[in-house]
Amino acid sequence: MNQHLRPEPVPFIDIAAQRRRLGPAIDEAVTRVLTHCQFINGPEVTALEAALAEYSGAKYVVTCASGTDALLMVLMAKGVGRGDAVFCPSFTFCATGEAVALTGAVPVFVDVDEATFNMDVDSLKRGIATARKRGLAPKAVMPVDLFGQSADHDAIAAVAEAEGLFVLDDAAQAFGASYKGRRLGTLGLATATSFFPAKPLGCYGDGGAIFTDDAALAETLRSIRVHGQGSDKYDNVRLGLTGRLDTMQAAILLEKLKIFDDEIAARNLVAERYARGLGNVVSVPRLASGCTSIWAQYTIRLPAGCDRDGFAAALKAQGVPTAIYYPKSMHQQTAYRDFPVADGGLPACERLSDDVISLPMHAYLDEPTQERIIRAVRGALGA
Incomplete structure (x- = not known):
């Protein structure tokens, strides 16, 4: 076949088409940030957190630098560490288990349901037994809402409650989906998502957010996000990260959230x-x-x-x-x-x-x- 007759390639994800639709609005949003020069924690960050809270129904939203940081920050805020077990599906992107391992805790991998690709509750129960046999302290379960569909949150919550675990929902691929009429963001202690550019709601770089109804957790997360700061940035009361979302990305996400x-x-x-x-x-x-x-x-x-x-x-x-x-x-x-x-x-x-x-x-x-x-x-x- 002649080169010029080869079929025109189809984009796998067409970010450029969305860019054509939103071009002027995003250009204006970015220009506003370039004008006020508050590149860290500018007004668009606060506005985005409020808009995401309204969209999801969560009381508190803490934006952050990536979906991985969103998971890690919650685990850090809850004191998860050595000797603890956190239960994750194995059929997922590595960030799920990576965040657990980075705290020093042990990710215990469980199976998924072949029809939905999401966490299998019977395997979760076996995983908890496995962890106890190994002398680990079961601490949390991290269901993943894979490929855009919610996990079976009621069944997972029932196991978590019976075993004294908290639920951290990894909704990096599914923010905007709903479970039994409730949008993701209000299921479990906390929900983490990613705004990686290829995500359905993506920014023009890395970004993430954490959703919770727990005021104390939200306060701790805001501290962890800025090096564990207390009353000011030179009063460090806990270990933290450089976990902030850039103002420019917040401005872009505000426009994308509208459509x-x-x-x-x-x-x-x-x-x-x-x-x-x-x-x-x-x-x-x-x-x-x-x-x-x-x-x-x-x-x-x-x-x-x-x-x-x-x-x-x-x-x-x-x-x-x-x-x-x-x-x-x-x-x-x-x-x-x-x-x-x-x-x-x-x-x-x-x-x-x-x-x-x-x-x-x-x-x-x-x-x-x-x-x-x-x-x-x-x-x-x-x-």
Whole structure:
């Protein structure tokens, strides 16, 4: 095929399309910051925290430098450390377990439900027993709302309450989703999210936020965010971080938040078209009862025996990019393979890591482009 006849590549996530929509508003917002020069803790940071609180229903929002810092700051605020166990799903991005390990505590990996990709409650119970057998003190559970869909928070909360654990919800991929009519941000002691640029609500760099209804926790988090400051920045009352969100990023997020619900609705239409077009040839993601998704990723499972690398290459030849989230679950990663896993192992995580693949997903994926992706998938499968 001649080079000029090669198919035009499809963007995996089209940040540029959103940029075209919001360009003047974001340019003006950034210019306001450049004019007032309060680059750290400027007025836009306070305004964003208020807007996020109103959006989520949480009483307090503490913005921070990244989703990883959001997780780490909560663990630090709760005094999690050596000898403690924190329970995480293994089929997730490494930041979930990383934040636990950085405190000196032990991440204990549990399995996930193959239909929702989220934490399996029976495996969580086994994980708690595993930790106790190893002499660890169970401290917290960190469910992940993976790919945009909420975990089963009622079931997890029941186990946590029975075992005396607090819940830190890792909603880095799912802020804006809801569980039984409640938006994420009010489930558990605290909720952490990320504003990494590829996220459905993303800034133009790194950023994150913590949501809680606990006033004392919010106060401690604000201290940790600035080196553990007390009455002023030279009165350090605890260990902390440089965990602040830049004013420029807050200004950008304020503009993006205004169109966020509209973009979520568009993502759901894209997901519905994929389900209709592909539901009879691959395993498409399913929403659990009472859950909505913001479709941070659209992750399918290939049929048994399908060569995933060959499938990805066939799509690439058609100009359709793919990604694998995650080719290795956390307990299979070099840095994390010596940490404990729940009794019974993590077979679902391992099966998912072998057969999942994600397709282009964003709010600006028009129907003709999506039809092209669906045809390429069906063609690669001979369907």
